Amino acid sequence: MPHPISTAFPAERILLGPGPSPVPQRVLRALAAPTLGHLDPQYLAIMDETCARLREVFQTKNALTFPVSGTGMAGMECVATNLIEPGDEVIVGVNGVFGSRMKDVMERCGATVHAVEAAWGDVITLEQLTAALAAHPHVKLVGIVHAETSTGAHQPLEGFADAVHAHGALFAVDAVTSLGGHELRVDDWGIDAIYSGTQKCLSCPPGLSPVSFGERALTRMDARKTKVQSWYLDVSMLRKYYTGGGGGGRVYHHTAPINMTYALHEALGIVLEEGLENRIARHAEMHLRLRAGLEAMGIGYVPKRSLHSLNCIHIPAGADDAGTRRRLLEEYGIEIGGGLGVMAGKAWRIGLMGHGATVRNVDLVLAALREVLR
Amino acid sequence: MPHPISTAFPAERILLGPGPSPVPQRVLRALAAPTLGHLDPQYLAIMDETCARLREVFQTKNALTFPVSGTGMAGMECVATNLIEPGDEVIVGVNGVFGSRMKDVMERCGATVHAVEAAWGDVITLEQLTAALAAHPHVKLVGIVHAETSTGAHQPLEGFADAVHAHGALFAVDAVTSLGGHELRVDDWGIDAIYSGTQKCLSCPPGLSPVSFGERALTRMDARKTKVQSWYLDVSMLRKYYTGGGGGGRVYHHTAPINMTYALHEALGIVLEEGLENRIARHAEMHLRLRAGLEAMGIGYVPKRSLHSLNCIHIPAGADDAGTRRRLLEEYGIEIGGGLGVMAGKAWRIGLMGHGATVRNVDLVLAALREVLR
Numbered sequence: 001m002p003h004p005i006s007t008a009f010p011a012e013r014i015l016l017g018p019g020p021s022p023v024p025q026r027v028l029r030a031l032a033a034p035t036l037g038h039l040d041p042q043y044l045a046i047m048d049e050t051c052a053r054l055r056e057v058f059q060t061k062n063a064l065t066f067p068v069s070g071t072g073m074a075g076m077e078c079v080a081t082n083l084i085e086p087g088d089e090v091i092v093g094v095n096g097v098f099g100s101r102m103k104d105v106m107e108r109c110g111a112t113v114h115a116v117e118a119a120w121g122d123v124i125t126l127e128q129l130t131a132a133l134a135a136h137p138h139v140k141l142v143g144i145v146h147a148e149t150s151t152g153a154h155q156p157l158e159g160f161a162d163a164v165h166a167h168g169a170l171f172a173v174d175a176v177t178s179l180g181g182h183e184l185r186v187d188d189w190g191i192d193a194i195y196s197g198t199q200k201c202l203s204c205p206p207g208l209s210p211v212s213f214g215e216r217a218l219t220r221m222d223a224r225k226t227k228v229q230s231w232y233l234d235v236s237m238l239r240k241y242y243t244g245g246g247g248g249g250r251v252y253h254h255t256a257p258i259n260m261t262y263a264l265h266e267a268l269g270i271v272l273e274e275g276l277e278n279r280i281a282r283h284a285e286m287h288l289r290l291r292a293g294l295e296a297m298g299i300g301y302v303p304k305r306s307l308h309s310l311n312c313i314h315i316p317a318g319a320d321d322a323g324t325r326r327r328l329l330e331e332y333g334i335e336i337g338g339g340l341g342v343m344a345g346k347a348w349r350i351g352l353m354g355h356g357a358t359v360r361n362v363d364l365v366l367a368a369l370r371e372v373l374r
Numbered sequence: 375m376p377h378p379i380s381t382a383f384p385a386e387r388i389l390l391g392p393g394p395s396p397v398p399q400r401v402l403r404a405l406a407a408p409t410l411g412h413l414d415p416q417y418l419a420i421m422d423e424t425c426a427r428l429r430e431v432f433q434t435k436n437a438l439t440f441p442v443s444g445t446g447m448a449g450m451e452c453v454a455t456n457l458i459e460p461g462d463e464v465i466v467g468v469n470g471v472f473g474s475r476m477k478d479v480m481e482r483c484g485a486t487v488h489a490v491e492a493a494w495g496d497v498i499t500l501e502q503l504t505a506a507l508a509a510h511p512h513v514k515l516v517g518i519v520h521a522e523t524s525t526g527a528h529q530p531l532e533g534f535a536d537a538v539h540a541h542g543a544l545f546a547v548d549a550v551t552s553l554g555g556h557e558l559r560v561d562d563w564g565i566d567a568i569y570s571g572t573q574k575c576l577s578c579p580p581g582l583s584p585v586s587f588g589e590r591a592l593t594r595m596d597a598r599k600t601k602v603q604s605w606y607l608d609v610s611m612l613r614k615y616y617t618g619g620g621g622g623g624r625v626y627h628h629t630a631p632i633n634m635t636y637a638l639h640e641a642l643g644i645v646l647e648e649g650l651e652n653r654i655a656r657h658a659e660m661h662l663r664l665r666a667g668l669e670a671m672g673i674g675y676v677p678k679r680s681l682h683s684l685n686c687i688h689i690p691a692g693a694d695d696a697g698t699r700r701r702l703l704e705e706y707g708i709e710i711g712g713g714l715g716v717m718a719g720k721a722w723r724i725g726l727m728g729h730g731a732t733v734r735n736v737d738l739v740l741a742a743l744r745e746v747l748r
Binding site: 019028034046074109199229252258260 | 443
């Protein structure tokens with residue numbers, strides 16, 4: 001008879017899957033601080049400081065930078081629903097689950113989506129994008145996934161904005177699995193709208209989606225002829241609460257997830273204490289350390305250009321997918337991810353994100369894999 | 375020079391506004407438990423138990439009962455976006471801010487909304503609803519706010535479902551400020567879809583919105599001709615994660631707010647330990663105690679039929695609205711709410727919700743008001 005699973009207190013897992021990543025004790029402690037009201041001056045100060053810290057981590061001066069009250073997919077939907085009007089043509093890079101989702105989300109906003117496709121594991125090239133823009137010159141927005149969590153592919157973004165802006169379109173980026181772990185320069189790279197999640201390289205529990213909108217995006221929103229189809233994610237109202245912008249001062253919209261804001265505030269504090277460059281370098285080092293160990297075991301990578309934060313690897317011939325992951329969880333308390341979409345049963349995903357990207361975890365997961373796979 | 379507001383650690387407020395309500399230490403401790411993965415068997419067990427507890431509190435057998443990954447307004451949007459298709463006619467009761475919002479949210483879903491209106495502070499009568507249904511016989515859904523947080527009006531619901539179902543329409547209810555503090559019988563009262571929030575009478579931090587859908591609602595969703603416009607809130611996918619329903623077993627949709635689920639699990643445990651009937655009786659008693667104290671001070675209520683969980687009162691002649699609330703906050707650490715919408719500057723809102731509905735808090739806020747108003 002299987003041992004019943006306790007619901008009384010969660011086990012202390014080592015989270016090396018595609019997210020959530022391990023949460024530092026400091027962040028859990030912040031999460032459990034006394035709940036304030038969402039209009040309390042002290043809460044507004046904490047929220048303002050959280051937004052200021054987000055600007056540093058996004059490397060942007062965008063005033064409209066705040067955490068959406070939902071997980072990463074709510075951020076994707078926030079960007080799509082505010083920047084797209086029914087009938088708009090858009091281009092989306094599709095080379096994995098999250099690009100496919102972006103296409104789906106934008107179609108639900110009434111967009112005609114032209115997909116620029118690459119094989120799973122490959123990235124979208126600037127040449128592909130340029131050709132697509134030439135073929136569809138009336139495109140209003142281009143959406144690309146920076147860190148494709150389903151394949152581990154690391155999408156280059158430098159130079160893309162120039163091509164997009166030359167057509168008068170907006171450049172929107174999914175940075176759920178890269179923010180705080182990879183180089184990502186919102187202003188320098190000309191990104192007009194971006195969203196991320198808290199539970200990846202920021203090492204905060206899931207529940208918020210940091211977003212940032214630049215001037216071009218604001219101009220587009222201000223010129224809308226139709227109401228945003230989502231009330232909950234309507235930036236024309238959210239900006240009045242988060243920045244006091246848009247006229248009329250700070251106005252209540254919805255009750256923000258107070259305690260999650262404390263946790264994000266603390267998690268971002270940790271990122272900035274370490275220093276963004278140091279943190280990005282640490283992610284690169286830990287990726288190389290893991291990669292060397294895996295390749296020594298004969299295990300190869302799915303993507304040609306791998307993320308540092310997420311290692312998508314081929315399941316070795318003869319290995320039992322679910323059985324291996326179950327043994328890692330039960331015997332070692334280590335979570336790694338299975339394959340997603342067409343990669344199900346073919347790939348594992350080992351995340352080294354934020355607080356989880358340590359020598360201790362890399363050497364442990366390698367040792368555990370050696371033991372379980374022998 | 376004003377004392378700078380610390381962002382280091384939140385003050386211990388006594389939250390007697392319109393929400394969030396005070397969160398018990400047990401719930402904060404659960405919130406800070408180690409983060410599990412969203413597909414971890416232990417997390418799924420905690421989530422399943424959370425949904426089972428929600429069924430008890432909603433007094434329903436509905437399999438599709440789960441917490442939406444957003445605050446209460448996300449729950450409203452989830453109900454609207456899944457049950458409405460563009461062109462549908464619906465009826466909404468409008469007698470305050472949240473009825474007005476429901477109208478707005480449903481219009482954004484493409485509905486033609488027939489508003490049944492009552493003065494702010496009044497409730498919608500069954501006669502009004504019956505007349506509206508007779509005037510608009512093709513209505514697909516009727517939405518009503520059980521607890522109008524802007525006016526404190528307590529909407530009766532008994533008998534409404536029969537009128538709605540006689541026209542083949544669905545009955546949807548906003549129970550954000552009543553769930554866990556007022557009598558609310560989803561199955562007995564024939565409610566087809568309902569949403570609430572965690573931060574009111576459940577005394578959990580904000581961040582999740584419990585929802586429940588009955589068989590008629592599921593049948594309506596299964597018969598949709600159009601995709602739900604929100605991917606994030608699309609129940610046809612969410613049900614596969616939360617119940618394994620709809621075929622194909624349990625499927626990943628989005629990363630759920632893990633730690634918030636722990637908190638809700640614990641908060642619901644506290645509700646069920648106290649007993650739903652005892653808890654509802656406690657809210658009634660504390661309301662009467664507060665009401666007697668306020669009326670002894672000459673302060674009257676805005677609604678004719680007041681909620682127990684939220685007391686919306688007239689600001690006494692000559693009293694300084696913002697100054698009084700500021701003194702309560704600064705001198706006593708007590709938060710009460712100002713008026714919302716047309717009640718701004720005219721009303722205060724004193725919440726006695728969940729963990730906050732105690733003799734200690736009632737007598738304290740009465741004493742503090744007596745002092746500040748004298």
